[in-house]
Each structure stands twice: as C-alpha cells, then as structure tokens.
Amino acid sequence: MIQTLSYYLGFTFVQYALIAGLLISLCASLLGVTLVLKRYSMIGDALSHVAFGAMAIAAVCSFAPMAVTLPVTVIAAIVLLGVNSNSKIKGDAAIAMISVGALATGYLLMNVFSVSTNISGDVCTTLFGSTSILTLTKSDIILCTALAVVVILVFILFYNKIFAVTFDEGFAGATGTNTRLYNNIIAVVTAVVIVLAMNLVGALLVSALIIFPALTAMRVFKSFFSVIIGAAVISVGCSLIGLLVAIIYGTPVGSTIVVTDIAAFAVFSIIGKIKG
Amino acid sequence: MALIECNNLSLGYEGKPIVTGLGFEVNEGDYLCIIGENGSGKSTLMKALLGHKCVISGEITFDNSIDRKEIGYLPQQTVIQKDFPASVREIVLSGCLNGCGFKPFYSASQKKTATETMKKLGIDDLANRCYRELSGGQQQRVLLARALCATKKLLILDEPVAGLDPIVTQNLYSLIKEINQNGITVIMVSHDMNAALEHASHILHIGHTPLFFGKKEDYLKSDICKIFSVQGGDAL
Ligand SMILES: Nc1ncnc2c1ncn2[C@@H]1O[C@H](COP(=O)(O)OP(=O)(O)OP(=O)(O)O)[C@@H](O)[C@H]1O
Numbered sequence A: 001m002i003q004t005l006s007y008y009l010g011f012t013f014v015q016y017a018l019i020a021g022l023l024i025s026l027c028a029s030l031l032g033v034t035l036v037l038k039r040y041s042m043i044g045d046a047l048s049h050v051a052f053g054a055m056a057i058a059a060v061c062s063f064a065p066m067a068v069t070l071p072v073t074v075i076a077a078i079v080l081l082g083v084n085s086n087s088k089i090k091g092d093a094a095i096a097m098i099s100v101g102a103l104a105t106g107y108l109l110m111n112v113f114s115v116s117t118n119i120s121g122d123v124c125t126t127l128f129g130s131t132s133i134l135t136l137t138k139s140d141i142i143l144c145t146a147l148a149v150v151v152i153l154v155f156i157l158f159y160n161k162i163f164a165v166t167f168d169e170g171f172a173g174a175t176g177t178n179t180r181l182y183n184n185i186i187a188v189v190t191a192v193v194i195v196l197a198m199n200l201v202g203a204l205l206v207s208a209l210i211i212f213p214a215l216t217a218m219r220v221f222k223s224f225f226s227v228i229i230g231a232a233v234i235s236v237g238c239s240l241i242g243l244l245v246a247i248i249y250g251t252p253v254g255s256t257i258v259v260t261d262i263a264a265f266a267v268f269s270i271i272g273k274i275k276g
Numbered sequence B: 001m002a003l004i005e006c007n008n009l010s011l012g013y014e015g016k017p018i019v020t021g022l023g024f025e026v027n028e029g030d031y032l033c034i035i036g037e038n039g040s041g042k043s044t045l046m047k048a049l050l051g052h053k054c055v056i057s058g059e060i061t062f063d064n065s066i067d068r069k070e071i072g073y074l075p076q077q078t079v080i081q082k083d084f085p086a087s088v089r090e091i092v093l094s095g096c097l098n099g100c101g102f103k104p105f106y107s108a109s110q111k112k113t114a115t116e117t118m119k120k121l122g123i124d125d126l127a128n129r130c131y132r133e134l135s136g137g138q139q140q141r142v143l144l145a146r147a148l149c150a151t152k153k154l155l156i157l158d159e160p161v162a163g164l165d166p167i168v169t170q171n172l173y174s175l176i177k178e179i180n181q182n183g184i185t186v187i188m189v190s191h192d193m194n195a196a197l198e199h200a201s202h203i204l205h206i207g208h209t210p211l212f213f214g215k216k217e218d219y220l221k222s223d224i225c226k227i228f229s230v231q232g233g234d235a236l
C-alpha cells in the first residue's frame, strides 16, 4: 500500500493535483461557513448546477471549460443572491427553478450535440468528478491554484466585513458598512469556489464539499473564528485522506472525499453531544 | 444648522402612513427621548433615520458633518439565527467595523475600546462565551456594547433597557448620560417615563400625529405629559 502510494506520489502531476485539491478544499470550507450561516446552502447547490450547464455549453462549442463556466456562474451568483435579498420574489422557488433548469439544459445539450462516443461517461464525469483532478492539464492546475490563492487572500482581507454582514446585516448596513458590496464579493467568491470545486468532486457533489466541513465544525466550536479554522482543518484533512484513498484503491475522487467528510461529520456530532 | 432636521414628515409602510406631520430637529449634543404608546411609530422613525425606506413624504436632512459611519445603533429586536457561532468579543468588535474603512483588520486602539466597553457594561467576563448561550439580558448588553463601539457622533437606541435588571439599567442610564456629556448626540426610544424625564434634554412624544416636541422643561408643563403620566406613564 505504502509502495503504491509512493509510486504514484513520484509523479509530478499527482503532486500538483494533491496541492490543487487541498487548496480548493480550503477555499470551499472557508466560504462554506458563511454560506451555511447566511442560509445560502441551496444557492451553492443551484450554482453548481448552473456551472454544469455552462460546462455542457463549453463542451459542445469546444471552448476551454473554465472560460465559460467562470463568468456564467459569477453572473448567476450575483443574480441569485440579489433575488434572495429581495423579499418580494419567492427566493427558494427561483433557486429551484434555475437549479433544475440548468441541469436539464446541460444534459440535453451534451446529449444532442456531443461528438464523443461515450456520452453517459462524459456526463457522469462532469456530475461526479470521477478521477478528473488527476487528469487535469498542467495549465488547469496552475489556474486552479492561482484562483484558490486569490480566494483565500480575499477571505482573509475581508474576514471582519464578512463576519459583520453574515452575523447581522441590518446593523452593519445601518452603521455605514456597504453590505451590498460585500454581499457581491461573497457571491463572486462563491461562484469561483464552485467552479474550482467542480474540478475536484464534480458538479453534483460541490455543495457537499462546501457545506459538510462548516456543519462539522459547528458541532463542536462556538466562536466564528474557531469554526472557520476548524472547518478549514477538517476540510483539508478529509480531502487529503479522500484523495490518497482514491489514488491507492482507484475509487472516484469526488465521492471518496465526500464520504470522508460525512464520516468526519458523524464523529464530530458524537463529540459535540458528549461535550454537551 | 441642526444635525438632523425634519419637517412635515410622514412615515409608514407600503404607502400606508403610520405617523404624519412629524417635525423636529436634533442639535449636536442633544439627548432626545422619544415616547409614545405601542405601535405609535417610534421604531419606524428610528428605521427612517437609519435610511430604511419608511419615508412616505417629507424629508430627513442630515447635516454634512455627520456620516452614516459615525452612528451607533441598537435595534429593538435583533433577529440573529439561533445556531450562529459567535463569541461576545467578536460581536462587540464588529461594532468597530465602520471605523475601519478599507483597512482589513481592527487596530489595537479599536480592540482596547471594545474591551473597555465590555468592562463598562459588566460583560468582560463573558468575552469568550458563545453569544447564543447567554441570557436575554446578557445578549442585550452585548448588542449595546456593539452599538457603543460603533458610535462616534450619534447614538440611536430603541428601548435599550428592555430586559435589563434594575442595577444594570441604572448603570446604563448613567453610561449614556456620560457618553452624551462627552459630546455625542443621543436619540433614545423609551417607555421608562421617569428616566426619560430625568436624563433627556428634549422630548418627542408621538401618536399618529406628533403630540409634542420640545425641551424637557416645556414638556413637563404640557397637558399631554400630565395625561400620559396620570394614565400610568410609569408603567409604560
Ligand atoms: N415591516 C412592517 N410592515 C408593515 N407595517 C409595519 C412594519 N413594522 C411595523 N409596522 C406597523 O407600524 C406601526 C408602528 O410600528 P412601530 O414598530 O414603529 O411601533 P413602536 O412605536 O416602535 O411600538 P413599540 O412601543 O411596541 O415598540 C405598527 O402599527 C405596526 O403594525
């Protein structure tokens, strides 16, 4: 087992994939805490479906996937978060509509226009990630890493503002904080994280990567800062275990990581119960 | 010019007026107490002052010398999710955010302000506790400390003493008085007539139309004050 591992880890592309994967998990967990606390979990889910639809379009037109998914998802994020804060429109219905709409359109496009001989294989790969992070090209990996670093920097620089608009948007707005600006920053960063995370775990499992570490940390930790740090550590740890298991046993990367996240959630729930 | 001035102001929701014909002005250093029965529109007025869309007609003019970033605010009700993980210190510090501008982190002096404010309100020993596990009165004090941290020129309080014990209430009144004497303008909604009359410099009494606006001394002489007090102003 150790030998298989060290054999694979000898390849530079595996090392790069590991680094990119861990950075992506870190981003997803940082943002996940805010999304869960703002009650935006479903928006994350809808955005991942939008990203899937955009990916289908990119595949059909043979564009670079990221060049299409990133802008489309960013726009969808700003629209969705805007709709949600406008109480006049039924937020959850709009979200569900966009979510399934994008999924259906994406699948239809891939089915009708795809030139590939293995359509269901392609769809499955996009939805569940399979081993895609290990098959990314070097330039993709570099792009992922760069975006992940930018997301982490944005998060650190705006940490206090993100806390304020997450905890009590009304107060923050009343005392002169530009809540709309920071909500849009959160929206854009969310979109970027979702597109990144799709490379790691596939479109359908993105929300798991975002939500589970946050919920797991919230079982045990009680301040915002400790929840953030806890979620980051849990997420990176689970992804590392998941990636290594996937490499050794050849299991699909995305679902292996998510199952590890679920296991961590179960463990922390029990610890939380015992601690009271 | 007055810090805040409104003339013939009507407030309400979705086009339906709640208060009409409101006129008052607040000068720098004033301590204005707003009184009136439940549902008379006091909280609505506070929201309008903070820029929510409650104004139907008329206008609230702020002097150029005051910026939204210099206002501290304690809402009557704060809807915070039950399971939000946040420590008392994190919440109080977030009041300092409007003094940060584009700086990403809190300065040492802001952290000191937060610590001192917590001391003054007797919650320094709760600093690392989780907000959602505190009692109602303790939570109120935390939000009050946050409001005080956000204040540089104007402090707006909507029933700050609701749910506080008598000792903390007295401390709070003297703290607000002290803040006011340091040159910060205070606008407070209160049902505590005695305290309002004891501490405030001006009184605004609203019903569906404003019933009284003026200096405290004049209010004490007015009929409306007598009626309101006789009818159980103490209990209000
Ligand atoms: N968001 C809202 N939408 C519609 N009507 C509202 C809204 N908020 C308050 N009202 C109505 O406006 C009126 C005034 O409410 P407001 O909260 O300003 O009263 P108040 O003077 O602060 O009362 P209290 O002493 O109970 O705090 C009430 O009749 C209330 O029903």
Ligand SMILES: [Mg+2]
Binding pocket: B042, B043, B044, B076, B158
């Ligand atoms: Mg009120």
